[in-house]
Amino acid sequence: MIKKSIKSLLKSIAEIGKRSPKQSDELIAQIKQTTMEYTTLGRTGLRVSVMGLGGGGYSKIGQNTGKSRVESIALVRTALDFGINLFDTAEGYNTEEIIGKAIKEIKREDAVLSTKKKMLSQDRLITGKELVRGVEKSLRKLQTDYVDIYNLHGVTIDEYDYVLTELVPVLFKMRDAGKIRFIGITEAFTKEPNHKMLRRAVKDDCWDTIMVGFNILNQSARELVLPQATAKNIGVLSMFAVRRALSSEKNLRKAILKLQQMGAAELEILNAEKPLDFLFKEGGAKNITDAAYRFCRHQPGVDVVLFGTGNVEHLAANVASLLRPPLPDLDLLKLKELFANVDDFTGNEKL
Numbered sequence: 001m002i003k004k005s006i007k008s009l010l011k012s013i014a015e016i017g018k019r020s021p022k023q024s025d026e027l028i029a030q031i032k033q034t035t036m037e038y039t040t041l042g043r044t045g046l047r048v049s050v051m052g053l054g055g056g057g058y059s060k061i062g063q064n065t066g067k068s069r070v071e072s073i074a075l076v077r078t079a080l081d082f083g084i085n086l087f088d089t090a091e092g093y094n095t096e097e098i099i100g101k102a103i104k105e106i107k108r109e110d111a112v113l114s115t116k117k118k119m120l121s122q123d124r125l126i127t128g129k130e131l132v133r134g135v136e137k138s139l140r141k142l143q144t145d146y147v148d149i150y151n152l153h154g155v156t157i158d159e160y161d162y163v164l165t166e167l168v169p170v171l172f173k174m175r176d177a178g179k180i181r182f183i184g185i186t187e188a189f190t191k192e193p194n195h196k197m198l199r200r201a202v203k204d205d206c207w208d209t210i211m212v213g214f215n216i217l218n219q220s221a222r223e224l225v226l227p228q229a230t231a232k233n234i235g236v237l238s239m240f241a242v243r244r245a246l247s248s249e250k251n252l253r254k255a256i257l258k259l260q261q262m263g264a265a266e267l268e269i270l271n272a273e274k275p276l277d278f279l280f281k282e283g284g285a286k287n288i289t290d291a292a293y294r295f296c297r298h299q300p301g302v303d304v305v306l307f308g309t310g311n312v313e314h315l316a317a318n319v320a321s322l323l324r325p326p327l328p329d330l331d332l333l334k335l336k337e338l339f340a341n342v343d344d345f346t347g348n349e350k351l
């Protein structure tokens with residue numbers, strides 16, 4: 001069901017101002033044909049689209065890739081037109097205002113907003129007072145009275161005890177005051193590709209949601225994090241589905257080479273030129289990003305796949321991928337076997 005009117009979409013496209021009439025027609029047709037899927041985000045009970053638009057990563061909804069603010073706002077509105085209702089941002093991304101502005105045209109309760117605060121300020125851990133100021137600042141930038149999910153951002157295992165004793169009680173108070181509805185924690189995947197912090201966090205009762213790195217190349221969360229999160233009914237948002245390594249076949253080739261050099265023996269059998277070509281066939285994946293997003297989308301235990309883009313064609317392609325069926329069983333089995341031992345690579349590495 002299209003949640004937003006086509007008029008609003010046309011406005012979005014007009015704002016983008018760079019699309020040919022044919023491209024605009026194609027986008028409108030795709031939105032009309034799209035039936036977004038929704039799920040319940042664990043114990044939060046929130047009804048959310050199975051995919052969420054991320055305001056961070058390399059693109060920052062286009063703010064890092066040369067797009068104007070108007071274009072980024074239009075991209076968020078086009079995501080709304082597709083039926084996406086979950087938007088993730090952070091104090092550090094500089095995209096809170098863009099998302100806040102974009103959702104002004106819908107009822108507040110029709111969007112689920114997630115934002116976050118980093119733990120370090122000038123090389124020391126933030127205080128409870130700074131956390132309170134952070135929440136207030138995010139509310140102002142998002143132009144809202146409450147945040148649906150407030151996350152502690154990129155927490156490492158070394159910071160975790162402090163977070164539990166000093167910051168979680170502050171978040172409880174903010175929740176009691178109605179400023180935040182649910183409390184989340186996100187991992188520093190590039191520092192802890194084997195989920196050191198999250199493996200511990202999923203044992204505690206205070207987290208309503210977690211954000212975990214998971215992709216074809218590093219599937220370690222499947223055993224280390226997801227079953228424990230499911231058992232506690234913690235809502236799970238996955239990140240890093242594509243990142244750098246899975247954003248093109250060229251990057252994939254370089255990433256596989258790097259993994260081979262790191263000693264991943266199972267990967268020696270792969271053809272250097274077309275390492276995962278078994279995925280691309282009739283009934284299989286359309287391309288590497290299609291494979292990457294579908295792989296995460298259908299992983300049991302993952303509720304929402306976050307993706308980042310500043311490019312409206314990528315937005316449309318990703319929505320289509322995330323609504324396609326799972327990859328064929330045999331392909332999934334092969335991917336599982338090939339990358340079974342990788343827990344030291346994230347897809348973010350320089351290639």
Ligand SMILES: NC(=O)c1ccc[n+]([C@@H]2O[C@H](COP(=O)([O-])OP(=O)(O)OC[C@H]3O[C@@H](n4cnc5c(N)ncnc54)[C@H](OP(=O)(O)O)[C@@H]3O)[C@@H](O)[C@H]2O)c1
Binds near residue numbers: 242289317
């Ligand atoms: N610790 C944390 O809390 C944390 C860390 C990382 C991410 N996150 C959250 O998770 C979100 C998603 O993470 P991510 O940024 O790593 O997302 P991702 O979807 O794995 O990767 C996004 C990258 O892939 C490109 N891309 C997207 N769709 C594409 C397509 N169809 N074809 C080719 N390239 C494509 C994007 O560039 P284009 O603009 O060119 O499309 C961007 O550079 C972030 O925005 C953020 O909200 C949280």
